[in-house]
Amino acid sequence: MPNAKIDAVQFFNDKYRELVNEKAGKADSERESFDGYIKRSLRLNSADDWGILCASMDVIDDSLLGIENFLRFGIDGPTKYGDMGEKYIRLYGALNATYLQQQAVISLFKISNTDSPKSAEERINSLLIRTIRHKIGAHAVDYENKHEDVTESFVPVRFTLGGMACSYYNNKTLQQETVNLQEAIAEHLDLMATLYATLYEKSIRTIYKSNPEKKELLMRNVFDGKAKLSGDIVVRSDCSDAIFTTLIISPLPE
Template identity: 45%
Template structure:
């Protein structure tokens, strides 16, 4: 968001509408793209807060009561937060005209958490299995909902599937990071190719994104130096 706001700091020309100014400054295809860009950035922030809370407190939440109703709310909320975030990130990917968007879309559609969302959080009673050309129904097993784990049942054949939501959400976050990384690389080359200071700032942000997603830490010191602590694989 700071990169986008920086490009718009000067303000529009006299008698120029803000959408037209945003289109010109950000090299968008259409003036309406600005509204979708804003919505996308807001939704990424909102859903990140939702998923962070879910990862920290699971389906039980912070309440001291073991409320089944809250578990359902948090499960459905988390699943749909991943879906909303996927579509928001991919919309920005399209607006920036990434050459990799087709490959990213393919990876997005194959995410485990996306399939779980379709089965439990959106199309529980009318899930279309394209391979079997059949309509299926799914429900969570109420008494197995705890932490970041649940089981759900395919009511057509009564098979039961066990799910680790942590691994599914982490897979989702890895893909979101990949798309955002590629998008920032494109923004860097498109909007700031003549501004080496801004390119350096973006590169530092990309480096931090890579390290943090790998489980490392980045510390910036007052003298301008940066310390990076990357995770070390354990010997097995």
């Protein structure tokens, strides 16, 4: 089943890659070193940021494949063998795929000098899926509860693992919580696409500040990506006209 949020994240990652690759392709080693050129042309803080930028885009691509697979097949996986080991691997893999994607977006925010990177990071830190990742996918035995100033430990409840459901047990408070992973990942993807739209738009305005025609052309991508995130179908003709259609599926009459 198509996922508008995944499509939107992929769209912005592809368009951002096109933007930076176009600039990188114009490097002239006879006039200027690549490091100096790429730092200047992309307005980077350091030439070393180029490697981080490329790695971040690749991580977003790779993690998106994992997230898409998880949303299709859930914790059980496509084979439906009911293997408990596979369920744990898929659970931990999905949690860490979202975390890697979040960290990559944070890196891109800092590299591109997008406004309010701290605010973006705070929004990411507030995601439910990030909290779940910390509790059962990374710091299961030493989770720092900063609100209560205590260290807690968590463990997934094995018999609840299946589909998109996951319950976990707090060994300190003796409380059990259940999370809908599909909803939590959807929240994550929505924020990733929203933040990516912000940093992509900022990069366009900065890099092509003195080229209004190019800036206007690329700004259409921002508009299209946001439309995709809303679930609209975007079609552009050679004249760059756009058609947006929202699909509404009604149940068949009984």
